Amino acid sequence: MDKLIIKGGKKLAGDVSVSGSKNAALPIFISTILAPGLNEIRNVPFLRDINTTIKVLESLGAVVEGNGNIVRIDTAGVNNVEATYDLVKTMRASVLVLGPLLARHGRARVSLPGGCAIGARPINLHLKGLAALGADIKLEHGYVEAKAKKLKGARVNFDIATVGGTEQLMMAAVLAKGETILENAAREPEIIDLADILNKMGAKVEGAGTDTIRITGVKELAPVVHDVMPDRIEAGTFMVAAAITGGDVKIHNMKLEHLDALVFKLQDAGVEIINRDNVVRVKGPRRIKAVNIKTRPYPGFPTDMQAQFMALMCVADGASVISENIFENRFMHVSELLRFGADITVEGNTATVKGIKKLSGAPVMATDLRASASLILAGLAADNTTEISRIYHLDRGYDSIEKKLAGLGADIQRVKE
Ligand SMILES: CC(=O)N[C@H]1[C@@H](OP(=O)(O)OP(=O)(O)OC[C@H]2O[C@@H](n3ccc(=O)[nH]c3=O)[C@H](O)[C@@H]2O)O[C@H](CO)[C@@H](O)[C@@H]1O
Numbered sequence: 001m002d003k004l005i006i007k008g009g010k011k012l013a014g015d016v017s018v019s020g021s022k023n024a025a026l027p028i029f030i031s032t033i034l035a036p037g038l039n040e041i042r043n044v045p046f047l048r049d050i051n052t053t054i055k056v057l058e059s060l061g062a063v064v065e066g067n068g069n070i071v072r073i074d075t076a077g078v079n080n081v082e083a084t085y086d087l088v089k090t091m092r093a094s095v096l097v098l099g100p101l102l103a104r105h106g107r108a109r110v111s112l113p114g115g116c117a118i119g120a121r122p123i124n125l126h127l128k129g130l131a132a133l134g135a136d137i138k139l140e141h142g143y144v145e146a147k148a149k150k151l152k153g154a155r156v157n158f159d160i161a162t163v164g165g166t167e168q169l170m171m172a173a174v175l176a177k178g179e180t181i182l183e184n185a186a187r188e189p190e191i192i193d194l195a196d197i198l199n200k201m202g203a204k205v206e207g208a209g210t211d212t213i214r215i216t217g218v219k220e221l222a223p224v225v226h227d228v229m230p231d232r233i234e235a236g237t238f239m240v241a242a243a244i245t246g247g248d249v250k251i252h253n254m255k256l257e258h259l260d261a262l263v264f265k266l267q268d269a270g271v272e273i274i275n276r277d278n279v280v281r282v283k284g285p286r287r288i289k290a291v292n293i294k295t296r297p298y299p300g301f302p303t304d305m306q307a308q309f310m311a312l313m314c315v316a317d318g319a320s321v322i323s324e325n326i327f328e329n330r331f332m333h334v335s336e337l338l339r340f341g342a343d344i345t346v347e348g349n350t351a352t353v354k355g356i357k358k359l360s361g362a363p364v365m366a367t368d369l370r371a372s373a374s375l376i377l378a379g380l381a382a383d384n385t386t387e388i389s390r391i392y393h394l395d396r397g398y399d400s401i402e403k404k405l406a407g408l409g410a411d412i413q414r415v416k417e
């Protein structure tokens with residue numbers, strides 16, 4: 001197993017480029033099931049979750065080959081309709097094959113994903129929506145079995161704005177008979193990227209990015225070439241890295257408009273952000289000011305940036321109140337941040353962080369993807385040496401993060417344990 005060793009205290013400076021988005025690429029890869037033939041996906045990040053998605057698609061009969069950041073997925077031969085426990089358990093997004101398999105083959109058998117470290121993560125709203133489209137759904141032996149001769153358009157009103165649920169229903173509805181209206185749909189930019197590829201394939205999806213998405217079913221879809229959008233969470237993580245080290249970093253290949261909520265909070269904390277010619281320059285102040293955040297569905301503050309922002313608040317002047325409103329157990333980084341000497345108390349879904357002058361490097365353990373990023377950020381700001389173990393979580397979602405940070409002057413190394 002690999003671990004990271006960071007010698008903190010370096011102000012980051014220079015240029016860094018953001019990779020393609022994990023949370024956009026996974027549903028985009030899965031959407032190719034709907035367009036039999038050779039699809040080409042570009043700007044693909046190198047991530048463990050991408051490899052898992054490729055394994056899932058191959059297990060269904062797709063032929064996949066990669067060349068750098070371009071991946072070609074031939075879905076002509078997809079004829080297996082079962083995604084097994086072994087694959088789904090390592091990556092929850094695999095459950096998204098349900099909608100496209102059902103739409104293309106009229107049936108699917110997919111392992112229930114179960115919870116994960118950050119929460120229970122149910123899929124009841126995915127299943128309720130598919131049932132509204134006419135699917136017959138059974139839960140048996142840990143698997144969802146879904147059947148429908150032909151899905152039929154319907155109105156689906158989500159109780160909660162769910163990103164995965166919205167993606168699942170979009171992919172099911174594009175080949176359904178008639179019109180589907182998704183109300184209280186999630187509005188994340190990754191949903192727009194998915195709608196874009198589906199529309200290129202010949203689908204009729206309108207309103208992605210708003211809370212009402214209208215989909216008119218079509219008979220068939222054709223394969224396409226598509227570029228994945230930049231990863232807004234990776235970009236946000238670099239912004240916090242610049243801020244926490246008092247650095248001066250220019251970030252390329254990012255869309256600042258996807259990060260409004262984070263930008264406002266960073267500015268309130270005293271961070272300077274300049275967007276010129278599509279390059280975002282982030283300058284950290286000498287001292288960070290404490291600000292409060294509440295995670296919310298997009299366009300609110302992203303839950304995927306909560307852990308990283310908490311690391312920043314650990315060294316702010318004053319106290320910050322952080323509420324996590326999406327996942328019930330997404331504070332696992334707290335106990336590890338305490339090992340750096342941070343002053344954090346948690347009550348229910350709220351953490352109160354009292355900033356201290358300096359964190360102190362420590363051996364810590366990564367518990368989930370974004371928690372890992374928060375520990376790196378703390379390590380960059382801390383004195384002395386930080387050792388982060390169990391970084392396999394990090395490799396699920398960050399493309400060469402240690403190399404990119406080293407390129408900005410961080411003293412960070414990956415070593416074998
Ligand atoms: C709204 C939100 O911030 N979604 C995040 C969520 O997406 P992901 O798609 O994993 O999760 P959802 O958006 O579906 O979940 C939003 C909320 O709805 C609940 N829920 C969801 C589906 C369902 O069938 N039943 C149900 O009750 C979840 O428990 C959660 O409280 O995690 C991803 C990985 O961290 C993030 O990139 C997404 O931005």
Ligand SMILES: C=C(OP(=O)(O)O)C(=O)O
Pocket residue numbers: 023092093116304369370397
């Ligand atoms: C938790 C995350 O991903 P996943 O939904 O794949 O678990 C994430 O991207 O922060």
